[in-house]
Structures are given as C-alpha cells and as structure tokens.
Amino acid sequence: MADKQFKKKISDALGNDVLRGALGRFGDAYIISREKAYEGYNFKEISDNIADVKSYAASHLDEMIDQFEKAATERGAKVFRAMTGEDAKEYILEVAKRNNVKRVVKSKSMVSEEILLNKTLMAEGMDVQETDLGEWIVQLAGQHPSHMVMPAIHMTKEEVADVFSGHLHRLNQPVIAELVKTARVELRKSFIEADMGISGANMAIAETGTLIMLTNEGNGRLTSTLPPIHIFLVGIEKLVPEFEDATHILQALPRSATGQQITSYVSMVTGPTPAYYSDGTVKDKEFHIILMDNGRRKMYNDEKFKKTFQCIRCASCLNVCPAFQLVGGHVYGHIYTGGIGTILTNFLNSEKDAQNPQNLCLQCGKCSEVCPGKLDIPQMILEMRNRIGAKEGLPFTQKFALDVVSNRRLFHSLLRMASVAQKPFTKGQPVIRHLPMFLSGLTEKKSLPAVAKVPFRDVFKTIKQDVKNPKGKIALYAGCLIDFVYPKIGEGVIGALNEKGYEVIFPDGQSCCGAPATYMGDRSNARKCAIMNIEALEAEKVDYVVSACPTCTHALKESFKELLHDDPALATRAEELSKKSKDFSKLLFDLGGLTPGGDGIPMKVTYHDSCHLKRSMGVYTEPRKILTDTAGVQLIEMKESDRCCGFAGSYSIKFPELSGPILERKLRNIEESGADVVVVDCPGCLMQISGGLDKQNPKVKVVHTAELLLEKRKVKKNRKK
Amino acid sequence: MKNDQTNELYKRFKAKLELVAGECYRVNTAIEAGELVCKVLEEKGIQNVALLDASISNKGDFADLIEKKGITVYTDHFREVTPEAQAGITQVNYAIAELGTLVQADADANVNQRLCSTLVPIHIALVSTVSLIPSLKEMMATLHELPQIPGFVGFITGPSRTSDIERVLTIGVHGPKQLVVVFVDEETGEVA
Numbered sequence: 001m002a003d004k005q006f007k008k009k010i011s012d013a014l015g016n017d018v019l020r021g022a023l024g025r026f027g028d029a030y031i032i033s034r035e036k037a038y039e040g041y042n043f044k045e046i047s048d049n050i051a052d053v054k055s056y057a058a059s060h061l062d063e064m065i066d067q068f069e070k071a072a073t074e075r076g077a078k079v080f081r082a083m084t085g086e087d088a089k090e091y092i093l094e095v096a097k098r099n100n101v102k103r104v105v106k107s108k109s110m111v112s113e114e115i116l117l118n119k120t121l122m123a124e125g126m127d128v129q130e131t132d133l134g135e136w137i138v139q140l141a142g143q144h145p146s147h148m149v150m151p152a153i154h155m156t157k158e159e160v161a162d163v164f165s166g167h168l169h170r171l172n173q174p175v176i177a178e179l180v181k182t183a184r185v186e187l188r189k190s191f192i193e194a195d196m197g198i199s200g201a202n203m204a205i206a207e208t209g210t211l212i213m214l215t216n217e218g219n220g221r222l223t224s225t226l227p228p229i230h231i232f233l234v235g236i237e238k239l240v241p242e243f244e245d246a247t248h249i250l251q252a253l254p255r256s257a258t259g260q261q262i263t264s265y266v267s268m269v270t271g272p273t274p275a276y277y278s279d280g281t282v283k284d285k286e287f288h289i290i291l292m293d294n295g296r297r298k299m300y301n302d303e304k305f306k307k308t309f310q311c312i313r314c315a316s317c318l319n320v321c322p323a324f325q326l327v328g329g330h331v332y333g334h335i336y337t338g339g340i341g342t343i344l345t346n347f348l349n350s351e352k353d354a355q356n357p358q359n360l361c362l363q364c365g366k367c368s369e370v371c372p373g374k375l376d377i378p379q380m381i382l383e384m385r386n387r388i389g390a391k392e393g394l395p396f397t398q399k400f401a402l403d404v405v406s407n408r409r410l411f412h413s414l415l416r417m418a419s420v421a422q423k424p425f426t427k428g429q430p431v432i433r434h435l436p437m438f439l440s441g442l443t444e445k446k447s448l449p450a451v452a453k454v455p456f457r458d459v460f461k462t463i464k465q466d467v468k469n470p471k472g473k474i475a476l477y478a479g480c481l482i483d484f485v486y487p488k489i490g491e492g493v494i495g496a497l498n499e500k501g502y503e504v505i506f507p508d509g510q511s512c513c514g515a516p517a518t519y520m521g522d523r524s525n526a527r528k529c530a531i532m533n534i535e536a537l538e539a540e541k542v543d544y545v546v547s548a549c550p551t552c553t554h555a556l557k558e559s560f561k562e563l564l565h566d567d568p569a570l571a572t573r574a575e576e577l578s579k580k581s582k583d584f585s586k587l588l589f590d591l592g593g594l595t596p597g598g599d600g601i602p603m604k605v606t607y608h609d610s611c612h613l614k615r616s617m618g619v620y621t622e623p624r625k626i627l628t629d630t631a632g633v634q635l636i637e638m639k640e641s642d643r644c645c646g647f648a649g650s651y652s653i654k655f656p657e658l659s660g661p662i663l664e665r666k667l668r669n670i671e672e673s674g675a676d677v678v679v680v681d682c683p684g685c686l687m688q689i690s691g692g693l694d695k696q697n698p699k700v701k702v703v704h705t706a707e708l709l710l711e712k713r714k715v716k717k718n719r720k721k
Numbered sequence: 722m723k724n725d726q727t728n729e730l731y732k733r734f735k736a737k738l739e740l741v742a743g744e745c746y747r748v749n750t751a752i753e754a755g756e757l758v759c760k761v762l763e764e765k766g767i768q769n770v771a772l773l774d775a776s777i778s779n780k781g782d783f784a785d786l787i788e789k790k791g792i793t794v795y796t797d798h799f800r801e802v803t804p805e806a807q808a809g810i811t812q813v814n815y816a817i818a819e820l821g822t823l824v825q826a827d828a829d830a831n832v833n834q835r836l837c838s839t840l841v842p843i844h845i846a847l848v849s850t851v852s853l854i855p856s857l858k859e860m861m862a863t864l865h866e867l868p869q870i871p872g873f874v875g876f877i878t879g880p881s882r883t884s885d886i887e888r889v890l891t892i893g894v895h896g897p898k899q900l901v902v903v904f905v906d907e908e909t910g911e912v913a
Contacts, residue, residue: 026888075872133894134885150885157886180883180891187895188840192804208870218839218881218896224873225835243870247861258884261737262820262857265896266876273830273872276800282832 006331006356013327014657019154023325026153030319033259034370041251043372049248051310051374057206057239058300058309064206064239065291072209072289075271082292085115091290092117092198092231093124099229099286101126101195105187107215107223108132109200110148110313111235111292113335114348117198129190131219133183140167146329146337148315149257154328187219197223197230202312203249204234204291207242210270211289214253214263221265228275231288236296237309249312252372256314299347304383308347310373311340317367317377322644322662323360332357339367339377346384358384360658362651363519364644365615382519389521398520405480406528408511415451415484449485449687456487460506463494470503472543477533477581479552480512481683489683492706493548493584495713500591502543509536513555514563519649523563530560531570539577548584548706550612550619550682551649556581558616583613585681585705589622598631598712605633605708606675608666608689609642610682623681623705630712638673640665647688663692671697678702730818730853731904737821738902741879742892745821747850747904751781754905758783758810758845759790761901765843767807769793773837775812776909777847783810799833809837809897812847813877815863816904819856823848823877823902826864830872838877844897846877850904 013019057064069079082088096104104126106112118139121128130139134151138144141163145151152160157174164172164182172182199220201211211232213220224230240246254260272287299305318324318338329337334353336344339361346354361381368376393399405411456478474497482489494504514529533556539545547553557578564570582590607624614620620642627633646652646662666689670678678693678700680686690702703711735745744761748754754777762770772783772794784794795802803809811834815824823846827834838844854860864870881896892898 022887029888075869131895132885133883137885150888152885153888155886157889160886176886176889177891179886180894184894188804191895210870216882216884217894219894221835221839221875222895225832225839243865244858244861247858250857250861262822262876262878264741264878264880264882268870268874268876270870270872270874274832276832280800 003356009331010327010655010657013331014661016328018156018159019328020326022153022156023328026150027319027325030259034255034316037255037259037261041255046248046251047372047374050252050312050372053240053245053248054310054312054373055307057241058306060241061236061239061297061300064241065236067206068204068209068239068291070209071207072271075209076284076287077209077271078288080288080290082290082294085292085294088115088233088290088292088294089117089120091288092233093120095229095231095286095288096121096124096126096196099195101229103190103194104128104196104198105131105190105194105223105227106135107197107199107213107219108135109198109233110145110335111200111233112198113145115292115294117233129187129194131187131190131223132215133180133217136183136187137163140164144330144335147318148313148336148341154330191222191226194227195229197227199223199230199232201232201234201238202253203240203246204238204289205240205243205246208270210243210268212246213267213269214250214265215267216258216260216264218265220267224267224269224273226275227285228277229286230272231290232269233290233292236291236293237300237311253312253314256312256316256370256372295348305343305347305380307373307375308340308343308380310375312373314372316370316372320366320370322364322366322646323362323658326658326661327360331360339381340375343377343380343384351388354384355388358388359654362611362644362646362648362662364611364648366611366644369615382521385519385521386523387521390523394520394522399522402517402520402522402525405512405516406514406525406532408509408532411511415480416455449691451484452487454487456483456490457506457508459487459491463491465494465498465503467498467501467503469501471501472503473541474502474504474544474546475537475539475542476504476506477510477513477537477545477547477552477556478506479547479549479683481687482548486683486686486704488710489548489704489706492704492708492710493546496584496588496594496706496709497546499594500588502591504546505542507536507538511536513552514559515551515555516650518555518559526559527563530555530563530574534560534564534570534573534577537577539573539580542580544587545577545581546584546587547581548681548704549684550583550610550617551684553581553583554612554616583617583619583681585613585623585626586617586619588626593626593629594709594713596629596631598633599714600631601712602634603632603677603712604636604675605677605679606636606638606670606673607641608638608645608670608678608680608685610680610685611642611644611648613681614642623679626705627679627708630709632712633708636673636675638669638675640669643669645685645688647684649684652688659688663688667692667696670700676700677708679705679708681705727850727853730855731850733818734816734821734853737819738879739821741821743821743879743900743902745902745904748906750907751777751905751909753781754847754903755781755783755786757903759786761845762787762792762808763790765808765899767792767843769795769806770808770810771795771799771803771806771837771841773799773809773811773833775847776911777812777849777905778810780907780909799836803836803840806841808843808845809841810845810847811838815852815854815860816848816902817854817857817860817876821878822857824860825873825875825877826867826871827873828867828871835873835875839896842893842897843899843901844877845901845903847903847905849909850906851908853904
C-alpha cells in the first residue's frame with residue numbers, strides 16, 4: 001500500500017497545473033503522431049522482429065558480449081565489462097585522470113543517470129556538461145529527468161528561462177527559440193573545449209562491435225566528432241545480434257518515441273575514428289566501451305522479467321499511461337519512470353524504491369498494446385506485487401478484507417447484511433451518494449451503488465427458463481458485482497442465451513473470482529478463490545461457462561490456470577474451465593448472435609471498451625455487432641473508447657485522487673459523443689461510470705450490453721408467479 | 722525504365738525531406754550544381770563557406786565558382802574554421818528515398834566530413850543521384866555488404882531539431898539550422 005509520503009508526492013504532482021497541462025497535451029498529440037508515423041508500416045511485424053532479435057540476444061547473453069568485445073576490439077576499441085555502477089565509475093575516473101581530463105561533455109545517457117556518474121566526476125573537480133537540451137536544463141535545475149525521452153517535459157519555458165538566467169547571470173526571456181539559441185551558443189563552447197566525451201547508445205551490435213545512437217539535436221554527432229577521448233557507457237540490454245537486426249529497432253524507436261519516421265541523426269560508431277588533438281594533429285581517438293550489468297543480469301535471469309531485455313527505451317508505455325499522464329515522472333522516485341521504470345528501479349536500484357510506484361499501475365494494459373518490444377508490463381508489475389505481498393504481507397485491513405472475500409459464507413452473509421445496513425446512506429435511492437467521513441474520498445466525484453435487496457443467486461431461482469429441446473447447458477458465473485449489486489445483468493444474460501436455445505444453470509457454490517486478491521498481490525487468497533470456483537462451476541458438466549464481467553472472465557480463463565499450475569489435478573480442471581469460459585458478448589457472438597430485432601425505439605448509444613475485454617481478450621467488434629443488430633440503436637463512437645475509466649478494482653479505493661481525474665476524462669468523452677446511453681460490458685466500469693454520471697450528468701444512462709438487450713428486445717417476463 | 726525508377730525515388734526523397742524542413746534540388750551536371758550552390762549561398766547572404774573536397778565539387782569547380790562570387794572558401798584547417806563558418810559543403814555517400822535521409826559512410830571516417838556538416842549553421846549536401854537507395858532496409862544491407870562497416874556512419878534527416886522545451890518544435894540546436902540537398906545526375910565517381 002502506498003505510504004503517506006508517496007501520497008503527498010502524488011497530491012503535489014496533481015496540484016501542479018503546468019505538469020498536468022504539458023503531460024496532457026503531449027499525451028494527446030503523441031497518440032496521433034505515433035499513429036501517423038506508423039502509417040503504411042506493419043507495427044505487429046516490426047515488433048515481432050524486435051522481440052525475435054532481442055529475445056535471441058537475451059538468451060545468448062554471454063555469447064553476445066564475447067562477440068561484441070571481439071569485434072569492437074578488432075576495430076581498436078577498448079572494451080570493459082562493468083559488473084556494477086561502481087566498477088563503471090572507477091573505470092571512467094581512471095581514464096579521465098590518466099589523460100588529465102578537465103572538461104567532459106555528455107550526450108544523453110540514462111545509464112549514467114542510473115549510476116549518478118556526474119556526481120563522481122564533479123567531485124574530482126571535472127566540469128561535466130550534459131548536452132542534450134532537456135538533460136542540460138534538468139542538470140542546471142539540479143533535478144533528475146522526469147521522462148526517458150523528454151527529460152524536462154515537466155518544466156515551462158518560464159522555469160527554463162529562470163534556470164538559464166541563474167546559471168548565466170544574465171536575464172533570459174521565456175521565448176523558446178531564444179532559449180534554444182542560448183543553449184546552442186553555451187554548449188558549443190563546451191563541445192569545442194571538451195577533453196572527453198561520454199555517451200550512451202541505443203544499440204550495440206554484437207556482430208560488428210558497432211554502437212548506434214539516435215539523436216535529434218546533433219549532440220550525439222558532436223560528442224563522437226570533437227573530443228579526442230570518447231567513452232560509450234552502455235547497458236548490456238542494448239545488445240543486438242547482427243548489423244541488419246538494427247533495422248527493426250530503427251523502424252520502431254523514433255516512431256514509438258516521438259512519432260518521427262526517423263530522428264534527425266542516427267550515428268553508428270565502429271571503433272575509434274580520427275579526431276583533432278589539442279596540438280592540431282589528426283589521429284585515432286582514445287575509444288572505450290563500457291558494457292554495464294548493474295543488476296541487469298539478475299533481471300534477465302528471472303523467467304518472469306526476462307522480457308525486459310526486449311525494451312528499446314522508447315517510453316511509449318509512459319506516454320499512453322493514464323496514471324503517468326496525471327502525475328509525471330518524478331513521483332516514481334528514482335531515475336527510470338513509468339511502468340517500465342518501476343520494474344527497472346526494482347532490479348537496478350532497489351526493491352524498496354519500487355514498492356510505492358508499482359501501486360500506480362491501473363493494470364489497464366494500454367502500454368502493452370503499444371510496446372514495440374512486446375513486453376507485458378502490467379503482468380510484470382503484478383508479479384512484483386505478488387512478491388511484495390508474499391514477502392511482507394498486506395496491511396491488516398486489506399488482508400482482513402481479502403480473507404473475508406475468500407470465505408464465501410462469511411462474505412456473502414456480510415453482503416446480505418449490508419443490503420439492510422446501508423439504508424441510512426442510500427436514502428431510499430438506488431445509489432449511495434454520501435459516505436461518512438473517512439470514506440468520503442470515495443464518493444467525492446462519484447456515487448457508489450447500493451447492494452441489491454435481493455442478490456442474483458436468489459433471483460435466479462425465480463426465473464423460468466422456457467427452452468424447448470435445449471442445445472446445451474451453460475453455467476453462469478455471476479461474480480460479486482452482478483450477484484450482489486447488478487442482478488439485472490444476470491437476467492439479461494439468461495434471456496439472451498435462452499433465445500439461442502441454451503439452458504443456463506447457476507452453481508450455488510460460486511463466489512468471488514479472486515481478482516481483488518490477485519491485483520493486490522495476495523496469491524494465497526486468490527488461490528483459495530480459484531479452487532472454490534473450479535469446484536463449484538464443474539466445467540466438465542457444461543458446454544460453456546459464461547461471465548458478464550471481463551475481469552472475472554479473465555480470472556476464469558487465465559488467472560486460475562496460472563495460480564494452480566503446480567497442482568496437476570486442479571490444473572487439469574482449471575484448463576477445462578479456461579477452455580469453456582467466455583465473456584457474455586463474445587459467447588453470444590460466437591453462437592451466431594441474436595436475430596436482428598428489438599423495439600425499434602431510437603436510442604443514441606456509445607460503447608466503452610473495458611480494459612480486460614479489449615486488451616486481455618481482444619473482444620471489441622463483437623459487442624458492437626450485438627448493439628447494431630438491435631433495432632433502434634444508433635451507435636456513436638466516443639473519443640478514446642478503450643481508455644481506462646479509472647475503476648481498476650481496488651485502485652479507485654487506493655487512489656481516488658487519480659481514479660477521479662481519469663474518470664472525468666471518460667465522462668468528457670461520453671458527453672462529447674452526444675449519446676444518451678453508454679453501454680459497457682463490465683460491471684466494474686458500469687459502477688465507476690454511472691457513479692460519475694450520476695453526479696455530473698444524470699441524464700445519460702449507463703447499462704450493460706445484457707441489460708440493453710433485456711430492455712430493447714422486450715424479453716418476455718418469465719418469472720414464476 | 723531505369724530513369725523512371727530514379728525519378729520516383731527522387732520524388733519520394735524530396736517529399737520526405739521537405740516534411741522535415743529540408744530543401745531539395747536536382748541538377749544534371751556538376752557544373753550546374755556549382756551554379757545552383759552559388760545561387761543558394763548568395764540568396765542566404767553567405768560570406769564564407771567550408772568546402773570539403775569531393776568528386777562533384779571537384780568536377781564542378783566549386784571553389785573557383787564560389788570565390789568568383791566574392792564568397793570566401795575554406796578548403797582546409799577545418800577544426801579552426803568550421804565553428805565560425807557560415808555554411809559547409811560536403812558530399813554524402815547515399816540517400817534513402819523512404820525517409821529523406823542522407824548517409825555519410827566514408828571508408829576512412831574522415832573527421833572533416835563531420836565538422837563541415839555538423840558545426841555549420843547551413844549544411845549543403847551534394848549527392849550523386851545514382852546513390853539513391855529505396856529503403857532503410859536496403860540501406861542497412863548495403864552498409865553490411867561493405868568490406869567493413871565504416872568507422873562512422875551518419876544518417877542525416879533534415880536540420881537539427883528539439884522539442885525539449887514545452888514540446889515546441891525548434892529547428893537548429895547543436896547541428897545545422899538549414900539543410901540543402903543537391904542531387905546531381907552526372908556520374909562523377911566516388912565521394913572522395
């Protein structure tokens with residue numbers, strides 16, 4: 001759980017309008033320019049290629065390093081393998097001292113930030129200049145980069161002008177073109193006078209010993225042209241097997257990083273090149289390459305984190321992250337920011353530093369969708385959460401809640417009690433509008449629904465299913481929200497599946513799918529839930545298991561298998577359940593959909609994609625087809641329909657201050673669509689969005705696809721009298 | 722047929738380069754190139770230029786032509802002159818049509834090539850039209866087929882740029898603020 005100090009950092013970042021403005025504007029523009037840059041290119045093919053060459057390098061790491069060293073050495077480079085950041089710094093200091101280096105220019109190197117190299121060099125009296133404009137600004141301001149690609153994205157031109165004025169002892173106007181000119185003039189001096197250049201690389205080619213840098217400003221070119229000593233400081237993850245493998249990364253990195261087809265400059269350096277020495281002679285420069293480990297190998301040797309090697313540091317995962325967009329990089333605490341940064345911090349710095357920021361992940365999966373290295377960042381963050389949960393345990397209140405949830409009888413009787421006890425809060429209305437004091441953060445921007453008077457498991461017994469010669473049997477898995485808050489959805493599911501000729505059963509022993517435990521890092525309670533439901537649902541005896549909550553469906557299809565993989569008997573049953581489980585709209589579509597029809601009354605509808613349904617299961621055309629097959633429904637697409645609504649399970653409880661603004665953006669997009677009804681396929685999204693609309697725009701209704709069908713197709717009231 | 726292909730590649734290159742704020746021309750002969758470069762220098766009000774000897778500028782007698790216009794031409798001591806020179810003229814080895822990218826890949830990794838194309842505010846790049854390569858992929862394959870990867874391979878796509886302050890695009894940071902590319906159809910031999 002996030003501690004107080006961390007919460008303070010979040011609230012400071014949220015209060016920083018400049019930061020939010022800059023990040024918001026960039027995030028919006030980024031998505032468009034990235035898409036445009038990839039136009040006519042097959043992103044999937046490019047990312048498959050990257051994953052291929054990088055995963056090959058990762059699993060042949062020693063071979064890659066040996067090969068690189070041999071090739072680079074043959075071309076005249078001195079190659080040093082640094083196990084730790086300290087080793088790397090010691091080596092650099094030695095080179096600098098031996099050559100009596102006074103002035104150092106650096107072109108962008110996150111690795112040098114990682115090991116705080118500048119501090120070491122400056123302590124020895126050297127003048128060290130960052131030369132990437134953003135890095136230089138951050139250096140002069142005494143800060144760290146807040147973004148891997150755009151280090152100073154958190155600062156305004158006014159702040160930059162102040163920093164320049166302070167450094168140069170003369171007034172700088174906040175005019176961007178002028179500030180850039182000043183930087184050119186000032187840094188040009190540093191380049192000309194530098195005794196030594198230090199740079200990072202975006203790739204290191206094992207076959208040829210070549211280092212490749214991508215820059216836009218030209219600082220990479222100058223660093224490798226002017227100083228007579230050049231040290232490349234490179235993380236071992238930059239290794240790529242063969243020269244032409246670089247093509248794939250050159251195709252992806254600029255497009256994913258900044259929406260460019262290619263950066264202004266790509267510099268490929270193989271061995272020492274000629275340089276001017278201070279006496280005017282031209283001869284080969286002194287050329288060093290440091291391949292640094294510093295915790296990386298531990299990360300790549302860990303099966304669950306091996307794929308981090310495939311990261312090409314484009315930062316697209318940051319750019320699309322709803323949480324990053326709100327708080328920016330500095331909240332993440334260490335050098336590397338965003339989701340991928342949290343993972344890198346965990347291994348390259350310390351687990352402790354990663355503990356707070358890992359909480360910021362909504363698990364919405366947007367980052368995986370755009371990752372050119374095919375990393376599943378949310379999954380890795382979840383793994384970190386599990387390990388923290390297993391090692392340190394959860395705080396008592398959370399642990400207690402999850403223990404309750406994994407005990408079906410206790411949990412269900414508490415929910416039944418709640419449906420009575422909540423009355424003072426609901427004031428007879430269907431939603432809770434106010435909660436007392438300490439819970440008020442939860443209802444500030446949205447209302448919470450009330451627990452249903454009669455849970456679905458009781459309603460079910462009253463539903464008469466009139467299916468002649470049923471084609472088969474489907475078990476309905478309701479999940480907590482449908483069972484206890486939105487029973488109507490369950491009725492809709494049954495109506496539709498009956499119409500398709502299937503009988504629906506409701507196995508009584510079912511309970512929470514365990515997702516809350518899973519996402520909070522409590523594997524043991526998640527496992528208990530998995531076993532309970534596998535035993536209750538008896539997938540072996542039905543044709544399908546249907547769920548109308550994508551988070552639950554994801555649990556049935558994926559999490560249970562993973563949680564029980566070490567128990568052969570249960571693993572077989574989990575596999576069976578996984579195969580038969582489908583989300584409602586997917587199942588209905590696969591069964592051929594309903595015959596087009598409905599009441600024909602015009603209804604303007606917009607569809608919100610739930611994160612789990614779209615990105616975990618790839619289902620998004622199916623529900624739209626179901627909607628447009630319903631007479632009267634006019635589907636209007638909203639902007640960013642697949643952007644997270646901010647619910648994300650317990651996230652909205654842990655971080656209401658972040659969940660709130662994410663929801664607001666969703667509400668804005670809904671409003672702009674002009675629709676009267678928002679259709680969702682996830683009861684969690686339903687709760688989040690309807691809670692927000694109830695406060696801001698009560699005229700717009702939110703319904704689940706199954707509810708819409710129930711209403712528009714006038715399914716006959718089949719209740720037993 | 723071959724001509725059509727070249728025309729098409731040139732068109733693609735020009736369109737891409739113009740998208741990133743570069744200027745693009747094409748002439749028949751080295752002499753015409755020299756005349757064009759003089760015109761460009763005059764229009765931009767250039768008083769001195771660093772000229773790195775290469776096959777096109779040799780054949781087109783650039784040094785002579787430019788000096789006749791009253792513009793000082795530096796042909797050596799590049800380490801001293803390029804920080805102050807108003808423009809630089811170099812010849813590059815290849816051009817990638819797909820991206821509007823120039824490629825420097827001298828076998829000897831000549832440092833003056835980089836000084837004359839990086840430190841100056843205006844870079845005029847000469848390139849033989851036959852050196853147009855369709856795609857990045859083919860460019861990488863071409864480089865790979867060389868006896869060895871040259872010590873320095875530099876891709877240049879438009880002038881130097883930054884968006885590091887408030888994400889506002891600003892042209893001209895450490896490298897040139899202007900990039901002028903002149904394609905020459907006449908074959909003049911290797912770059913150097």
